[in-house]
Amino acid sequence: MREAVLIVPCFNESARLREAEFLALARDARLSLLFVDDGSTDRTAERLEALVGQSDGRAMLCRLARNSGKAEAVRQGLLCAIGEGATIVGYTDADLSTPAGELARLVNEIRSRPVQVLMGSRVRLLGSEITRRPVRHYLGRIFATGASLALGLAAYDTQCGAKLFRVTPILRAALERPFTSRWAFDVELLGRLLPRDGRPGYAAEDFVEVPLLRWSDVKGSKLDAFAAARAGLDLVRIAWGVRRGRRKRPGGSTPEAP
Numbered sequence: 001m002r003e004a005v006l007i008v009p010c011f012n013e014s015a016r017l018r019e020a021e022f023l024a025l026a027r028d029a030r031l032s033l034l035f036v037d038d039g040s041t042d043r044t045a046e047r048l049e050a051l052v053g054q055s056d057g058r059a060m061l062c063r064l065a066r067n068s069g070k071a072e073a074v075r076q077g078l079l080c081a082i083g084e085g086a087t088i089v090g091y092t093d094a095d096l097s098t099p100a101g102e103l104a105r106l107v108n109e110i111r112s113r114p115v116q117v118l119m120g121s122r123v124r125l126l127g128s129e130i131t132r133r134p135v136r137h138y139l140g141r142i143f144a145t146g147a148s149l150a151l152g153l154a155a156y157d158t159q160c161g162a163k164l165f166r167v168t169p170i171l172r173a174a175l176e177r178p179f180t181s182r183w184a185f186d187v188e189l190l191g192r193l194l195p196r197d198g199r200p201g202y203a204a205e206d207f208v209e210v211p212l213l214r215w216s217d218v219k220g221s222k223l224d225a226f227a228a229a230r231a232g233l234d235l236v237r238i239a240w241g242v243r244r245g246r247r248k249r250p251g252g253s254t255p256e257a258p
């Protein structure tokens, strides 16, 4: 396994999987791919096995016996990569919404910058191609603004599927327990990386967002209206936890409310 490992959670992705693009990405000399098949019931596992077979050892497959959701699949993948000695880990979506070329660019960026967390950010700027359905864009902006307020971190886009992390004791501690939210787990993870419950964490300058030059909303999303509403409720709960954790002093005591 290489120094940098990108986790790709997959659940019933057989119709969307673009093998050739993943293989081209894995050929990037300093990056490995770890696909996590999350109990798919279509031909995903079979297609991933074939992909891994063609990758000259640059792609791996981890299979979970039953569907546990994106959050747990990502966590299991990250733990596996860390256990194998990766020093940079990250995750991205199986539909390549963040295109392979952009993923390679993000990995190069985190190598060359003194940061702990690097997140792709979908900012529509002249000269970039960020294609997203208007309803998802506006709902996403509301969610991201709430997430940024909840975390006390000026993040523009907490929900972009592409994120990279340097492997440190703080990251290991953040991954110890399963996430409680299935779709807002990115926010939960960022919250766990901040100082909390008297434990050390990253400062704002340890995080960086990199505006993507290309991103597109690929059809076939599994995030339906019910899941989106659920993610909104999860965000409120996560915000509450982050705020409570921040008020705790080293040693575990919570100061009295003023």
Ligand SMILES: Nc1nc2c(ncn2[C@@H]2O[C@H](COP(=O)(O)OP(=O)(O)O)[C@@H](O)[C@H]2O)c(=O)[nH]1
Residues within 6 Å of the ligand: 008, 009, 010, 011, 012, 013, 036, 037, 038, 067, 068, 069, 070, 071, 073, 074, 092, 093, 094, 095, 097, 161, 220, 221, 222, 223
């Ligand atoms: N492991 C796992 N991954 C999932 C599940 N549902 C979605 N994903 C993955 O999460 C990523 C994004 O999914 P997608 O449906 O495109 O959601 P969206 O882009 O946020 O609308 C893809 O890699 C999916 O395969 C699930 O139940 N388990």
Ligand SMILES: [Mg+2]
Residues within 6 Å of the ligand: 093, 095, 097, 217, 218, 221
């Ligand atoms: Mg998608």
